[in-house]
Amino acid sequence: MIDQAQLSGILRALCPMHVIVNATGHITCVGPTLAKLRPDQTFLGTRFLETFEMTRPRMVSCMADLLALKQARVKLRFRDAPETALKGVLISLPGGAGAVVGLSFGISILDAVRDYQLTEADFAATDLAIELLYLVEAKTAAMEASRSLNLRLQGAKIAAEEQAFTDTLTGVKNRRALDHILSRLAGRKTPFSLMHLDLDLFKAVNDTYGHAAGDQVLQTAARIMVEQTRSEDTVARIGGDEFVLLFEGDRDAAKLAGIADRLIRRIEAPICFEGQECAVSASIGIARADSGTQSDPLSILHHADLALYCAKRAGRGRHRFFTPDMLSPQTPQTPQAKFG
Template identity: 50%
Template structure:
C-alpha cells in the first residue's frame, strides 16, 4: 500500500469501522492493540484490550510458529486461526492486512464454526454482529435443523416399529425367500384340517443341516448365507409347486409334501436331498461342505391330526438320524424313544 491509503483509512472513524467489522483489531508496529471493534472489546471484558500486546492476548494456532510482529506480517493475506489465551479460549479465524508505513496491521476476526459456543460464552446478541455477517443465520439454521432432526428421529422410531410389526406378520424368510415358521404353521394347520375332513394325506420332513455351523465359523456369514440360499434352491427343485418348503430356524427346514405318499418315497426323497447337500458348494473360491439329517412323519400315522404333535414327532425322528451318525433319514414310529440328552448332540 502507498501513502494515500493511510490518508483514506483515517477518514473512517473508529465507530464506523466497528460497525463494518465489530471484531477488528488495529495492531501498532510495536505489536500493541491500538483500537478494537466493539464486539471484540466486549469479548475481552475486563482484560482491557487496548494497549495490550496482540500476540500475548491471542495465540495463533495456524499458521504455526508466529511469535513476532514480523512473522505476523509475513502471514498477511493468509487465513489465520487463533484463540484467546484466557478462558474461555474462544477460537477465531481471521485475516491480517498491512497498513501504510508506520501504521501497523489491521486484523479482522470472525468466529467461524465456533459461533454457537462464542454466543453462549459471551452472551452475544444480534447487535454484536455486522449486518453483513451470516452468523445469526447460521445460528437460526442450527436451531431449525435441530428441531427438524428431532421430528425426523421420531419418524424413524415409528417407522422402525412399523417395520418390526410388518416383519412379524410376513410369511417369507427374507434370506431364502422360503416360507417362514409362521407360514409353515398356517399351512400345516390347513393341511391337517383337510385330512380331518377326509381330504388327501401328506408327509412332513424336518431337515437339519450338518456342519453348517463350521462353515459359518470358518468361512464367515456371507459363505453361510450362500449355503442357505443353495439349500433353498435344492429344496425348491426337489419339491412340487403345491408342496410347502419352509425355513424354520437358522439351519432347519420343514417340507410339507401334499398328496398321498408312503414312507419309502419320502425316505428316497430325503436321501436325494441330503446327497445334493453334500455336493461341494463353492463360494468366492472357497468350498463349503455340509450334509443334512431328516426326520419324517406321515399324516396317515395319526387317528386325529395334531400339527404340534407331528412337528415334535418329526423332531424326534430327526434326532434319531443325528444319533445314528448324521446324513440319515428316519421315519417316525411310536417305538422311537426320546433320550434325555438328545439335544446336547447337535
Template identity: 50%
Template sequence: MDGALRSDPACIAEAELGRLMPMFLWIAPSGHIRCVGPTLAKLCDGLDLVGMRFFEVFEVSRPQLVATMVELRPLAGQRLHLSLRQPPRTALRGLCIPLLDGQGAILNLSFGIRVAAAVREHALSNRDFAPTDLTVELLYLTEVKEAVMEELAAMNRRLMVAQRAAEAQALSDALTGLANRRALDQALARALAAVRRGGVGFALLHLDLDFFKAVNDTLGHAAGDLVLSHVAEVLRAHTRVEDVVARVGGDEFVLILGGPIDGEEVMKIGARIIAGLERPVSFEGRECRISGSIGATLSAAYAAPDADRLLSDADSALYVSKRRGRGRCTIHWVGSDDAGGMKPMPDNGG
C-alpha cells in the same frame, strides 16, 4: 483518540467501526490494545482488553509464530491463524491492516469454519455479527437442514420398525405369537439349503393335540384359546431361540430343531413337551386337560432331503403315535432293509 479512529483523509467513530466489524482490534504500535469490537469483547468476558498487550491475550501461530509487533507488521495483508489464550482457547482467523500516521494496525477477526462451535460456546446471536454478515443465516440454514435430516432419519427409523413389525406379524400366528405356516415354509427352506451346503442337519417334529376338541366343545373357544396359549408356552420352554416353532393348523404344530441332534435326543424332547402339555390348565374354575401326539423325522436319514418328504414322513409318524394310544412320540427313519421305506422307531411309551 476522542472516540474515533483517524487516518487522513477519513475517520470513523469506534462505535460505528464496531458495527461494521464486531470483532476488530485496534492495536497501538507498542502492542497495546486501544479499542475492541463488541463481539470480541464478549468472547473475553471478564477481561478488559483495552490497555492489555495484544500478545498477552492472543497467540498467533500461522503463517508463523509471532510474539512481537515487529514480527507482526510484515504479515500485514496475510491470513493469520490465532487463538485466545484463555479457555476455551477459541480459534480465530484474522487479517491485519496497518494504519497511517503511525497509529498502529487494525486486526479484523472471524471464526472461520469453527463458527458453529463458537456460537454455541459463547452464546452468540445475530446481534453479535455485522449486519451484512451471512454467518447467522447460514448457521440457521444449517440447523434447519440438520433438523430436517434428523426428522427424516427418525421417520426412516419409524418406518423400518413398522416394516419389521408388519413382517413379523405376517409371519406370526396371531393367537400364540408362534411362527405361522408361511414362516415355517421359509425356515424349512433355509434349513434344507444349509444341509445341502454341508450343515449338520435338523429334526422335524409334527405335533397334534389330543383331546383338544373336547375342550372346545365343552368349555368353549375362550378355553380353547387359553389352552393354545399354554401349548405355545410349553413349546417355547422346551426349545431354543434358534429353533422354529410354528402353528400350522387349529391344534397342529411343527417344530424344526437344529442339529446336531439324534433320535434319542428327539425322544427326550418329545417326552418333555408331552409332559408339559398334560399339565392341567384352569379355566373359570374348571380344569382343561389335553395331551399331544408327535411324529418326527431326521434330515440326516435322507440322502437328499426335501420339504414335502420330511413333512409327509413326520405326518406318518404322528399317526403311528395316534394309533398306539396317543400321548407319545414316534420317529420315522429311512431303513436300509426296506429299500427306502419308512420304519417307526421305538416310542416313549406314553
C-alpha cells in the same frame, strides 16, 4: 487521508470484532463485540501476541513476522479460557505503522453465542451468523421430526415382519418363518431336532362339520403344540394340517419321544365345535441333527418327513424317529403323499 480515530469509528460498525495493532505489536483499539468477549480485560496497551495465539500461519512469533504478512488470512485463539477460536484477515498499515485484524467466529459461532451471551446487535449487518444460527436450529428441528418418523417406520416394519412370519389362522410361525430359521441354522454346528406333525382324520372333520370346525381343530392343535414346547422352540404351520416343531439345542431321544406322545395324546382329546365333538389324531416324524456335525437343515426336514411317512404307515397316532434305512430304495418315493 483519514486518521486512526476515524478509521476505528468506521471499523466499529463494519467489523465489530477488529483489532488495531501498532508498530510495536501493542493493541491500540478493539471492536465492541471483541471487547465484550473479555469484559474484565483491558486490551489497550497489551501485546497482541500475548492475548492471542496464532494458529495459522503458525511461524508467527513476533510482531515483525506479523507485519511481514502484509495481507493474510489468519486463524487465532484466545490464550486464556474459553479459548475461542477466531478467523479473519490481517492487513498491514502503510509505512510499518501496525496492522488491522478483522475477526469473526467462523465455525465456533455456536459455542460463542452460548459462552458470551451474544445478541443480534453484536454482529455486523453483513455477518451471516444469525442466518447460520437460524439454520442450525431449523435443521435440528426438521431432523428431529425426520428421526421420529424413522422410529415410527422402524416400529411399523418390525410389526409387518412379525405379521409376515405368522400364520394368521393359528398364530404360530408360518412356512416363511421356518425357512428363515432353517437357513439361519444351516452352516452352524449347533444340534437341533425337527418334528414333522400331520393331523390324522383332519379331512374327515372338514368334510363332516365344515371349514369352521376344521379351523377350530387347527387352532386347538397349534395351541397344544405351543403349550408343550418351550418359548425358545419353534412351532410352524407349513401346510393345511401340517406342522413342524423345531427344537434348538441337544435334546435326547427319550425327551423328544415324551413330547411327541404327549402331543398326540392331547390332540386326540375330542375338540368341541358348536356342540359337535371333532376327533382327530396326529402322526409325528422326528429327525435330529447331532452336535459337532454340520448338517443341512433341509435334509433333516426331509428325514423328519420320511419318519412321518413311516409313522402314518405304522397305523397313525404314533411317532417314529428317522433311521437311515428309511432312505433305502424300497421305501416308496412319495413321502409327502397326504393321508388325511
